[in-house]
Amino acid sequence: MTFHKGQVADRIMGMVLIGLAAFVAVQALRLNVPFSYDPVGPRAFPLGLALLLSMLALVLVVRPGESGEWPHRAMALRLLAVLAILLVYALFFTRLGFVVTTLLAVVALARLFAAAWAKALVTGVTMALGSYFLFTRGLGISLPVGEWLGALL
């Protein structure tokens, strides 16, 4: 029996899903249900879903299909870099405020998507300031000014 890469991925996914189904079922059984007039209760539906999911996942393990091409190492690193930028953006969103974090995030993302430094910086400044005024003045959304900056001033 020969394996294609995609099939391996599907098999792993199938096993992960079986694990998930078991977890869902165990959690459902553990629910502490007070007396109610509802004859079904909150357990039955998740239990049914867990059963259905495990059966479908079993099909995936036994008869895996083809899935897409997985990124190579260099690409995987760049994907992680994008995620890291988004995570840092979130971490400092309220602390450094919308304008500063957005400026940094836009420049970093633009650089990752192969923009030259000058272009990335111009895009960052325009987008950070432009969107701040659009959202706060135009749409009346309140955005974080920045706790740390507020403390400095």
Add this chain to the structure above:
Amino acid sequence: MFDFLVQGFGVALTPLNLGLAFLGAVLGTLFGALPGIGPINGIAILMPLAYTLGLPAESALILLAGIYTGAEYGGRMSSILLNVPGDAGAVMSTLDGHPLAKKGLAGPALGISAVSSFVGATIAIIGLTLFAPLLAEVAVMFGPAEFFALMVFAFASMAVMMGKDPVKTAIGAVLGVLIGTVGVDSSTGVLRYTFGLAELYDGIDFVVMIIGLFAISEILLMLEHASRKNGEDGVPRLGRVFVTLKEVLSCKGAMGRSGLIGFIIGVLPGTGASVAGAVSYTTEKRLSDKHGTFGQGDMRGLAAPEAANNAAAAGSFVPMLTLGIPGSGTTAVLLGALMLYNIAPGPTMFVDHPEVTGGLIASLYIGNLMLLALNLPLAGVFARVLTIPRWVLVPGIAILSFVGVYQLHSDLTAIYLMLIIGVFGYLLRKLGFSLAPVILGYVLGGLMEQNLRRALSISGGEIEVLWRSGISLGLWIAAAALLIVPWLLPKLFKARLGRA
């Protein structure tokens, strides 16, 4: 019988709603034109903003529906000019659209596709006007048991029709339903799958879910596709940007037939524009490709999928407005948007909220005219969207996603959750799952459980209530047939061949 439409035009023709329909048409065409961003992503990104503006439900829906229908128009741009489909519905438009552009007929190709989009959408909107009230009358007779059976039917139809792999479609739907069970159980107050996190008590927010699933995962995919062609190196010359009457008339059969096919496919729950485009193209090829010109740049081969995908978009409003069952992933998102306004999707919506349903249908007529008026002469302007580089597009999506989620509760947890869901969505897409079933499951799952439990409460736990009425029994049989027939047919054929 058409009171709702008269009332609807009253709603749709107010200056605010006309303006929103126009805005939706413009934004939708732009979103559709951008490679990778289709109607679902566009609506996901803009929905929180529409909600923040404090628009009434019908106005928000008119804006979002305008984006939906506009995106089906715009999807053709990159299909024709770059051979890269702008969204799933426009995949088939590349087959004859791009060869036309290579022949120097990009302008006429854009023109004919705008006209066929208009014809397809018009056929389907008329169909919607005629069928929706009839279906709504039947739907009012639905009780919880019938509603539960209807959802089973919807999921069965989705598993069979949507995507290449029924098992993966079904898994996606189950995952969506499971995500929907997170939070407090409304009838007993029991907390499910919250892991002690107070932020999860109300369940996973709809906006967080769709932005994570569609916008964040798209950012990751765009990075992988960064080497793929987009318009940064310039788009082909359009040539003349009008179509002749002769060209339009040569496609009239293709447009009419595909419009009907698209409408019917759109009405079926769970199937949308991409299926409609594929079915209409193959049908048209079989019927009218006498000289083997399809695939070489035949206008009819472009007109067929364009008419069909627009018709499917309008057709998918039929089950959404009358039964509360989305006909496509995008209408699932629209239905979720209505839930934010405390409008319970379901059979009574047509009767209880005529200003929403009628206003929406009327605005589809208006929006369709606007789209034709925008897309015929301005094709060249919209085509320039393709030249927006990814390094501008991606940060833009990121900002809109962050602001959209942050303004919900001014809370960072929602943003972290959005990122986690984004990674989950990316992995699913890489594994060959389509995201539409996930969102359909998420939207329908809660309603499905509620109706099941309500039905069984009324009957005192007797399970037969679920198939006692004629309607529900019919739906169960239809669902079973949908699942069994495609599996059985090839075996029957084989058996017969073996005997012969």
